[in-house]
Amino acid sequence: MFDQDLDYVLACSPKLEKFALISNYCLPDCIRIGSHSLRCVLIWHSLVDEVAAIAAPQLQRLILYCTNATGPGRTIRVKIGYAPQLAVLGYLDTAKHVLEIGNTIIKAKATKVSPHTLVPSVKVLALKVRFRVAEEVKTLLSFLRCFPEVETLHILASDNDTDHYDDPGKVKARDKLNSTFWHVVCPVNCVQSRVKKLVFDQFTGGTNQVGFLKWVLGRAMLLHKVIVVLADPDYITLSEAMDKLQPLSSKRMWANKLLHEPSLEIRGREAGHIWRYDRASDLSMSDPFIS
Template sequence: MDDIMRAIFACIPGMRSPASPGGCLSAAFGGGDDDGEEGEGEGEDRISRLPDAVLSSIVSRLPVKDGARTAVLSPRWRRVWASTPLVLDDADLLPDDDGPQIFWRDVADAVSRVLAAHPGPFRCVRLTNACSYAGSRGAAALSRWLGVLAAKGVQELVLVFLHAWPVRVEPPADVLRVSSLRRLYLGLWRSFPDTEHLRPGADVFPNLVELGICRTDIKAKDLDRLLQCSPALETLAFVVSYNTQPNVRVRSRSLRCVLFWMSIAEELAVVVAPRLERLILWNGCPCTRRVRRDFRTRVKIGYTPELKVLGYLEPRIHVLEIANTVIEAGTKPSPGTMVPTVKVLAMKVRFGVRQEAKMLLSFLRCFPNVETLHIMSAEADEPTGKLNFKLKFWQDVAPVECLKAHIKKVVFKNFRGERSELAFLRFVLERAQILQTLVVVLTDGDGDHASQEELGNRLKPLIYSTHRASKCAEFFIFVRCGGTSWSFRTASDLSRSDPFDC
């Protein structure tokens, strides 16, 4: 459960701009008049000389308790606090000391006081501790809070029901009536609210741009209706979802990004998504130990004319289906089995497993216009087959269109110096005719410098002796040590043209 909690909280957007914990307003406040002017003979009050807009920015970066305390300084500071859009994280309302007991009712009461005292608007509200306390005692308090949030125009809302509490409950249906929301994350609830009462096509979330469903079950009919009723929705994320419906089907006219993050389903089908630009898949779910070793997720790509970014596809767990055709090892490419719009493709492969090496090639042939290829090498428990990677398998491969004519950059991550990895890299160098950049990221291993140097030495013969197909005047090979900053936030950032490049 701790792993699940960490995974979810790593994906929940932060509510506040970075600030130093325990920071304070470093200026002398003494003897000033009501407008914050300095008094005779007192320390100079530099902060109060700043424009209101700057003071408001300062207050917005403080924990909510400290922000509210500025109101006692002067009438001007009271005006600043009241006019600053509220940023509330109920974790900031916990006691300052490290006492053995926390009275959760006091935290919930503090949330009620803050929501009532601030006139709005509310920019970000994150409720976890108080949310769990209130939710475990019925929906009345949560419903009241949601009513206030709706009335005061909250833009971003996170509601997480902490699993430390003895029961799992459903969030009140009132959350579907907070029409001002632009971002909503629901986590660790038993299920998503029933949408039966929603009229198809109604603007339930007319402004919602980003929705995260974290370890919260949602029925197929509720997901479908929710997407119909959210005309501005661009990002949909499933985080650590594995008890939801076996089939997740996406139909949306507005979605640009779907993330299936540390989640499991028998089928993930993007049926109709005319604006979808990226489909992000990432395994590593903390719950995978509960899943059969032979479990597979069928990834179905339907009508997605704008799809440009896809990955990480894993032959170990993903069965790829394009236009009702299941892609298998040896599947011959045809117009019906290709997605020509994809420009950035990421795959995670166990090169020591013969079948996965074959599927890698089959998958590559489905995306003939890929320009940037990310390959993450995964370690096989036990290499299977006696595949002669160097002398036979890769040399006998028929031409692959994307390698031959389109791939300009290849990033190979988690390089361990295995023979099968070297053979694949040689294959890339010998076949990629317009390749400009090859990046090899050495595995972290034990972090030992000598180990990293040894891995680099294994690459030298490949780099200097391979007959390179690319004749580009500016061709670069970069080798760097392991480590990656890739995260949910990076993957979901639509301003990045390549979310895997980090």
């Protein structure tokens, strides 16, 4: 199926509401969502170079799961053009995805927030980030600034992924954030005044991961629930995780002082858990991500 074939299928399906592209290999390499009926699009275990919601007035959900570019060293452009009802988006990957809103590419620290770079309709946002790479942490913050109304935030840490590293020594060299980094981060609107629930998946106990959690807890005025899902025991044991996370359960660490008792839940990943595409496309579920 070539790009123009997919365009033709969508053009000829005026009542189509859900579309899933699963395990495609390079073709189509550019997925243009131009449909007045589509409400849900899933790109699943696929090789693509671009996913663009160019004219999708009814689109509510855009899911990208385990996607890769069509060649080594390449990235996937995720473009949000006209999608005024888009409420659920993810996983945006700070390593693999180039986010473009309107005609602006969102870069770490380099992009100024403006009405042209905001997507206020998104309420559930999922991001994947390698916290060991400082540039990706900064990209994470830039992405968050583009979605000012997010109420549920999912963070998938991929620090245990080594596919992108040629030399383990380089990992340590790039694990550098200034000791005062989280204290001087400019305000992020959704974190300050909208986020009510945070799910942090694949927690390994890294310094930058803990720093991020402390930053969110200390800034999020409406946050009332945090779920931390531990990575495989090969990366962190329950006792190690408790040592790092126990201080965060103290009420004084939370910006939301109205809470009678902060809700910090620590979980292990369920054995054999599979995130199903039929669940992800079930529009009756407001949040299709792992929680």
